[in-house]
Amino acid sequence: MKKTTREDYRIVITPRRLGDLGWMSISDRMASSDIERDTRERCEAIVKQVKRHVDNVGSVEMQFSEVHTCSYCCLTWEELTAAEATNPSYQQDEHSIEGEPVCCDKAIDEFRAARDIPAVEWDVKS
């Protein structure tokens, strides 16, 4: 028969949301001008406190996932694949290449300027 044994025990600590003030709750955006920085600092402080005050801790590490967004339009960062770059229905124009962002004009302009690729003629297209 199948026997289940639990091993590799870990304790996961989730930091309190920045906007969770205990006595009231507001959005993280209202509580912080830089959510990523303030959350990282909160977690670093928790790591220090656990190391200093908690017995029998083998190791403490901060883990996170990365989310890629466009700094101009805040949408999820997406780029043309090699196949899309050669497909006219995905191309901005004949100069579109693999890796070109797809979210907004500013991101595409920046990508092209950094690579000396002729800019999209936005006025003609729209």
Ligand SMILES: [Zn+2]
């Ligand atoms: Zn964008």
